[in-house]
Amino acid sequence: MKRVCDEILSLELQAAGAVLIEGPKWCGKSRTAEEKAKSAVMMQDADKAASYLKMAKTMPSLLLRGETPHLVDEWQVAPVLWDAVRSEVDRRGGMGHFILTGSATPPDGNDDEEEPVKRRHTGTGRIARMKMRPMTLWESGESTGGVSLAALFSGEGDVGAECSLSIPDIARLVCRGGWPESIGLPEKVSFRVASNYVKAVVEEDIHRVDGIEKNPDRVRSLLRSLSRNISTLATIETISGNMQANDATASDKTVAAYLNALRRLFLVEDTPAWMPTLRSRTAIRSSSKRQFVDPSIATASMSVGPDKLLRDFNTFGFLFESLCTRDLRVYAQALDGTVSHYRDKNGLEADLVVSLPDGRWAPVEVKMGEGEIEEAAANLRKLAGIVDPVKTGAPAFMMVLTGTPFAYRRPDGVIVCPLGCLRP
Secondary structure (H helix, E strand, C coil): CCCHHHHHHHHHHHHCCEEEEECCCCCCHHHHHHHHCCEEEECCCCCCHHHHHHHHHHCHHHHHCCCCCEEEECHHHCCHHHHHHHHHHHHHCCCCCEEEEECCCCCCCCCCCCCCCCCCCCCCCCEEEEECCCCCHHHHCCCCCCEEHHHHHCCCCCCCEECCCCHHHHHHHHHHCCCHHHCCCCHHHHHHHHHHHHHHHHHHHHHHCCCCCCCHHHHHHHHHHHHHCCCCCCCHHHHHHHHCCCCCCCCHHHHHHHHHHHHHCCCECCECECCCCECCCCCECCCCECCECCHHHHHHHCCCCHHHHHCCHHHHHHHHHHHHHHHHHHHHHCCCCEEEEEEECCCCEEEEEEECCCCCEEEEEEECCHHHHHHHHHHHHHHHHHECCCCCCCCCCCEEEECCCEEEECCCCCEEEEHHHEEC
C-alpha cells in the first residue's frame, strides 16, 4: 500500500548522504525503507544480531558495506553506527548512501556499560531526519481523497466531494488505529492488535529505551491518564494528580521522566502552540496539547471499544480530534508543513493550524457532527480577524474537519470537509 512517506524518502535521498526514518514500532518504517534500499543489515535479525553487535564494537564500517542505498534497520541497537555513517558519508561524498530506521531514540551509550559510546556528531548536513507515523485513512483506503490539502493551499476552489464513512465507522477506525498489519483484519482482531501493542510497551519497550526499570502499573496508569486528557492542555500536575488516586508516589518529576521515555518511543507526540502576530495584545496560551501518535493507543489504554465510544460522545470527540491530528500531520508533512493549535486567554481557539515554510497557514476546527459546524466557522472567522494580516498574513483557507458525509465551501468561504475525503 502506497505511503505518503515514499515520495518524501525519495526526495530526501537526493538531498542528503543518509536518511534516518524515525517513528513508533510497527508503523511501516522498515517496509518503506526496503522499497528503496538495494542492500540491508537488519540489526534485530535473531540469527545475526549477536554477530552484528560484535562487528559494531570492533569495526562498524563492516556493517555499512553494500549496494546503495544501504539500509541499517533499527540502528539504535548499536548507537556507534551513527558516527560511522556520518564518517562514511563524508568519505564518499554525494547523496543517497544510507537509510537508517529507528523505533526509539537511544541513550548516550550502548549496551556495554563499562565502555559507553557517545555520539560525537549530530549528523547535521549528512543525515536527514524523516518522521513516519501510522497509516492515515487515505493510505489505508478509507478516505476517498476527494479533497487535497495541497490543492487547498494552492487556492483551488472546487471542494465538492462525498465519503461513505458513518459515525460508527469512525469509532471503529479510532479503535483500530493506523498500524499497517491491522488493516484488513476482522474488527475484533484489529482491536486486539492495538491492545497487544500497548501491552508490549508497558511490559517491555519502555524499560529498554533507556535501560531504566519502570513500574508497569505506573506506566499503565500514566497511559490511562494521558488517554483521558487526550486533545487537551492538561498539565503535568493534572496528569500526576489523576495517577495519585491509585499511586500516591507518582510525583511530577517521575511522571515527566516516564513521559520522556514514551516520547523516545515516538508514542507521545504533543501538539505545540501556534504563536502568530495578532492585531491586539491578547495573550496566547503556549501549552502543548496532549496527544498520542495514534488514537488507538488511547482506546487500548482505557480498554474502550467502538460501542462504548458511541455511548460517550464527549470522549469520542476528543479521540476524533486525535484521529484528525494524526492524518493532518502526515498530509502536512508532504508539504513540509507542521501542525499546531491556537488558544488565547479569551478562550478563542483553533483545534489545529497547518503552517507551511513559506508562511501560508490554515486554521482547522474539528467537529464530528453537522450541528457544530456553524459555531466552528464563526470561531475560524474570528481568529482570521484578529491575526495581523501584514506580519502573519491572511489564512490560505479555513476548514471545519468533520465526520459528516459531504465536502463543500460555505458562502462565508469556510470549507467543510469530512476526514474521509481528505488527502495530501
